[in-house]
Amino acid sequence: MNEKSISRSAKSAVPPRKRIMSAARDLFYRLGIRAVGVDAIAEAAATNKMTLYRHFGSKDVLIEAYVQELADEADARWEAIIAAHPDDARAQVKAWLDHVEQVVNCSGERGCALANAAVDLRGPDHPAVHIVDAYKMRKRARLIDLFARAGYENPEVLADEVFLLFEGARLSLQCYGGPEGPGARLMMMLRRLLSDPSRP
Amino acid sequence: MNEKSISRSAKSAVPPRKRIMSAARDLFYRLGIRAVGVDAIAEAAATNKMTLYRHFGSKDVLIEAYVQELADEADARWEAIIAAHPDDARAQVKAWLDHVEQVVNCSGERGCALANAAVDLRGPDHPAVHIVDAYKMRKRARLIDLFARAGYENPEVLADEVFLLFEGARLSLQCYGGPEGPGARLMMMLRRLLSDPSRP
DNA sequence: CAGCACTGGTACTGATCGGTAACATCTGCT
DNA sequence: AGCAGATGTTACCGATCAGTACCAGTGCTG
Numbered sequence: 019m020n021e022k023s024i025s026r027s028a029k030s031a032v033p034p035r036k037r038i039m040s041a042a043r044d045l046f047y048r049l050g051i052r053a054v055g056v057d058a059i060a061e062a063a064a065t066n067k068m069t070l071y072r073h074f075g076s077k078d079v080l081i082e083a084y085v086q087e088l089a090d091e092a093d094a095r096w097e098a099i100i101a102a103h104p105d106d107a108r109a110q111v112k113a114w115l116d117h118v119e120q121v122v123n124c125s126g127e128r129g130c131a132l133a134n135a136a137v138d139l140r141g142p143d144h145p146a147v148h149i150v151d152a153y154k155m156r157k158r159a160r161l162i163d164l165f166a167r168a169g170y171e172n173p174e175v176l177a178d179e180v181f182l183l184f185e186g187a188r189l190s191l192q193c194y195g196g197p198e199g200p201g202a203r204l205m206m207m208l209r210r211l212l213s214d215p216s217r218p
Numbered sequence: 219m220n221e222k223s224i225s226r227s228a229k230s231a232v233p234p235r236k237r238i239m240s241a242a243r244d245l246f247y248r249l250g251i252r253a254v255g256v257d258a259i260a261e262a263a264a265t266n267k268m269t270l271y272r273h274f275g276s277k278d279v280l281i282e283a284y285v286q287e288l289a290d291e292a293d294a295r296w297e298a299i300i301a302a303h304p305d306d307a308r309a310q311v312k313a314w315l316d317h318v319e320q321v322v323n324c325s326g327e328r329g330c331a332l333a334n335a336a337v338d339l340r341g342p343d344h345p346a347v348h349i350v351d352a353y354k355m356r357k358r359a360r361l362i363d364l365f366a367r368a369g370y371e372n373p374e375v376l377a378d379e380v381f382l383l384f385e386g387a388r389l390s391l392q393c394y395g396g397p398e399g400p401g402a403r404l405m406m407m408l409r410r411l412l413s414d415p416s417r418p
Numbered sequence: 419c420a421g422c423a424c425t426g427g428t429a430c431t432g433a434t435c436g437g438t439a440a441c442a443t444c445t446g447c448t
Numbered sequence: 449a450g451c452a453g454a455t456g457t458t459a460c461c462g463a464t465c466a467g468t469a470c471c472a473g474t475g476c477t478g
Binding site for chain 4: 034065066068069072
């Protein structure tokens with residue numbers, strides 16, 4: 019019965035499609051999408067190229083699924099943050115700031131995986147780029163909406179400022195790793211910008 | 219005498235090394251470093267692969283020279299801005315803002331070529347990445363120095379804020395092309411931040 | 419003229435990569 | 449047991465890419 023899960027080595031506890039996607043996420047993010055071949059992904063997923071191609075018709079399809087999964091997860095994280103504090107926009111802002119702090123302080127940060135994917139794929143206009151662009155636009159629109167509900171003046175301008183600071187920080191953290199550098203000051207800037215709903 | 223320059227078709231007016239570097243700059247920026255092969259560069263430079271390899275021992279050397287040239291040019295542009303207004307830090311700030319506006323409004327913007335190169339090459343730690351990192355650190359240090367000389371309070375914090383906004387804008391302009399979107403508001407934010415040397 | 423340095427062109431190697439075919443194996447289900 | 453579907457394994461194809469060998473043309477200089 020449940021022997022099936024144990025007879026096979028631990029890898030089979032999770033189906034191959036998930037293993038492939040997991041391996042692709044790791045390798046794509048660490049080494050870049052173009053730099054990783056399908057053989058490497060299959061090997062890292064403890065499977066082979068054929069199984070990969072049976073689940074994803076081509077590398078482009080896999081790339082698209084990878085980008086889509088990242089965007090979906092980011093959307094879900096946002097929804098969770100919002101849902102955790104219903105009808106309390108100020109608390110939602112605070113929770114989002116905590117989430118940002120967690121992201122920025124995460125070691126091994128190599129920037130936004132979606133942004134990196136867009137850079138990797140924008141040359142030969144890959145369909146996955148549209149997913150990234152659409153996600154970034156959703157993100158900005160959600161910030162505007164959140165800041166408007168929280169009662170800030172000029173929510174559009176504020177959202178753009180926060181958005182650019184965040185994007186710039188994730189990009190710059192790749193050069194300035196440590197607590198020195200502009201990225202580390204991001205939280206201070208964001209908290210100052212969002213400290214009071216009424217600002218000039 | 220000068221017949222040599224005319225006998226050859228117009229391409230020979232500029233030596234092959236310059237043509238190769240020029241072609242590499244265009245293709246690397248538009249399509250990505252990894253996505254462009256040396257054959258394509260040689261063809262775009264109206265020469266062949268052999269001449270390319272006689273001037274640059276390998277593609278990695280060419281990449282390094284490409285990144286170095288970008289960094290050198292950016293350094294030179296900064297020096298020119300500073301030198302154009304000697305002993306007048308406020309005017310230097312204003313001139314730099316004009317330069318930023320010019321960069322941001324330039325069509326066909328595909329983000330900072332150095333940042334894109336770093337994303338492309340950071341996977342397999344390419345020596346050129348260090349050039350990018352060093353340049354970004356110089357850039358931040360120069361902003362701090364400029365703002366300190368201009369009499370702003372907290373020049374480090376201000377420089378980091380300006381730096382992140384600028385980097386984020388160049389990254390985001392790839393998704394939000396037009397005058398809508400966060401990138402377009404960059405100049406407004408920067409001018410507000412730098413409007414008065416004495417700010418909270 | 420002779421020699422030399424630089425350039426262009428062609429063709430090649432060896433490796434890698436995306437993708438496929440054919441066959442063997444294993445699993446779950448009846 | 450026995451079947452069907454999913455998975456693993458191996459070998460292969462065609463294309464591309466970085467890098468090289470070899471030869472031919474050109475212009476300069478002694």
